[in-house]
Amino acid sequence: MSAVTTVEPHYASTRNACKLCxxxxxxxxxxxxxxxxxxxxxxxxxxxxxxxxxxxxxxxxxxxxxxxxxxxxxxxxxxxxxxxxxxxxxxxxxxxxxxxxxxxxxxxxxxxxxxxxxxxxxxxxxxxxxxxxxxxxxxxxxxxxxxxxxxxxxxxxxxxxxxxxxxxxxxxxxxxxxxxxxxxxxxxxxxxxxxxxxxxxxxxxxxxxxxxxxxxxxxxxxxxxxxxxxxxxxxxxxxxxxxxxxxxxxxxxxxxxxxxxxxxxxxxxDLPIGIENCDRFFEALSRVSAKQSADRFVKERGRLIDAYIDGHKYVGGKRAIVYGEEDFVAAIASFLDEIGVIPVIAATGAQSARFRERVRAALKNCREETEVIDDTDFVSILAKAKRRECDFIIGHSKGLYIARELGVPLVRCGFPIHDRIGAQRILHLGYRGTLNLFDLVCNALMEAKQDQAAAGYTYI
Ligand code: SF4
Incomplete structure (x- = not known):
């Protein structure tokens, strides 16, 4: 019996771009x-x-x-x-x-x-x-x-x-x-x-x-x-x-x-998303200004760690696809790694020689191979996504059809978000922004579990 090799068609054009003008x-x-x-x-x-x-x-x-x-x-x-x-x-x-x-x-x-x-x-x-x-x-x-x-x-x-x-x-x-x-x-x-x-x-x-x-x-x-x-x-x-x-x-x-x-x-x-990136940002500001971070930010950091502990059972070991701008994807990959989520695919539409190295450097805990793809489009991301198990996708609203095809929730963040109100008010940065993203991820996973359970849950 001979092995069957699937040859992907080669397209010179971008189909459903993962970048903007x-x-x-x-x-x-x-x-x-x-x-x-x-x-x-x-x-x-x-x-x-x-x-x-x-x-x-x-x-x-x-x-x-x-x-x-x-x-x-x-x-x-x-x-x-x-x-x-x-x-x-x-x-x-x-x-x-x-x-x-x-x-x-x-x-x-x-x-x-x-x-x-x-x-x-x-x-x-x-x-x-x-x-x-x-x-x-x-x-x-x-x-x-x-x-x-x-x-x-x-x-x-x-x-x-x-x-x-x-x-x-x-x-x-x-x-x-x-x-x-x-x-x-x-x-x-x-x-x-x-x-x-x-x-x-x-x-x-x-x-x-x-x-x-x-x-x-x-x-x-x-x-x-x-x-x-x-x-x-x-x-x-x-x-x-x-x-x-x-x-x-x-x-x-x-x-x-x-x-x-x-x-x-x-x-x-890197964008201050996730504890490690935020720490670096606050340290840089402290060094340049020769002043300590204000107490309220130290407390925000503490609340974020507390939230990570509260929510780890909902996110630990889950698998995600992240896409969008290079800086955004690198920072979100670092955040996902920090909360125990495996970013199975990290993709950007930008052509970047450093993207792979940056995402790999951000993944300190992940034990599974992450597919890191630059210069790509949504059609290619979806083709790859179908070969990997995934629990949610995270990025802007143009990824909705990928979420639908895969039957997983989309956690909306970044730019553009055209199908919800309040995109300009989403906080991503700092300890408080990371906490907001963490809540969004946890709640998306909990809602998906609730929706899929025939008996329903009112307590998860
Ligand atoms: S500048 Fe932007 S909108 Fe104008 S033709 Fe080029 S890609 Fe299209």
């Missing part, structure tokens, strides 16, 4: 700068898609301007459209900054946006533009989506803003924290943690208010909130930069720029 990440980061409006250099469809994605997650209006490419612009170039867009935005929104991001189309036809922006600024300085006397800072993030993910766009936008705005300034013990694509609630919690160390700081970007603010009496063209431009300017004089997420490219990230240009010490940390 690069300018989308740039737009979210730009909305985290006070008075900044994103402008996409490309066709209207790109900004419409990104607005729809952002609005469905944050449940807030998100204005994203477009230079509105047409067939002619695609052939002859979009310089005039860009200049008109910069004029119109300056007149109607009167922003403090305009973040220009490229799109697949403008990158493909080779638009030289740094040169265009210089020419525009020169015309503006000569009084030749119809900009209503408003002269916002203009910065540019190159975000071709065909070779990057929303995380590349996010980091590129932060880098672009810092490289244009940061200045050498007096060291007043300031701490820079470069955040990641986290929830609005995470950013509020980070601010709370940073406030507790009583040192001046710049948290960049910070869309905790601009993308999750209070309701308005009258429509605001530019919602309040965001990192103040004056605080970004001071980043060049900080004592240190802490970058959340170790997936950053080494040459085009804000931390590396501040280190190389201004000599600001820079440290890359």
């Amino acid at each position: 690069s300018p989308l990440g740039a737009c979210i980061a730009m909305r985290g700068i006070e008075g900044c409006i994103p402008l996409l250099h490309g066709s209207q469809g790109c900004s419409t898609y990104i607005r729809r994605y952002g609005i469905s997650h944050f449940r807030e209006p998100i204005d994203i301007a477009s230079s509105n490419f047409t067939e002619q612009t695609t052939i002859f170039g979009g310089k005039e459209n860009l200049f008109t867009a910069l004029d119109n935005i300056s007149r109607f929104y009167r922003p403090a900054a305009i973040g220009v991001a490229s799109t697949c189309l403008s990158e493909t036809i080779g638009e030289n946006l740094p040169m265009y922006i210089k020419q525009y600024e020169s015309e503006r300085a000569s009084g030749l533009r119809n900009n209503g006397g408003c002269n916002p800072v203009v910065f540019f993030a190159s975000t071709p989506s065909y070779k990057g993910t929303h995380m590349d766009g996010f980091h590129e936008a932060v880098y672009a803003a810092v490289s244009v705005l940061a200045k050498k300034s007096a060291n007043e013990g300031r701490i820079n924290v470069v955040s990641n694509f986290v929830s609005a609630e995470d950013l509020r919690h980070l601010r709370d943690i940073l406030d507790s160390f009583s040192a001046p700081y710049t948290l960049l970007p910070d869309y905790s208010e601009s993308l999750d603010g209070a309701s308005w009496e009258t429509y605001q063209k530019l919602p309040s909130g965001g990192t103040a431009i004056s605080d970004i300017e001071k980043m060049g004089g900080a004592r240190a930069t802490i970058c959340l997420g170790s997936s950053l490219p080494s040459e085009r990230d804000a931390g590396a720029f501040l280190r190389d240009r201004f000599g600001v010490e820079c440290e890359y940390l």
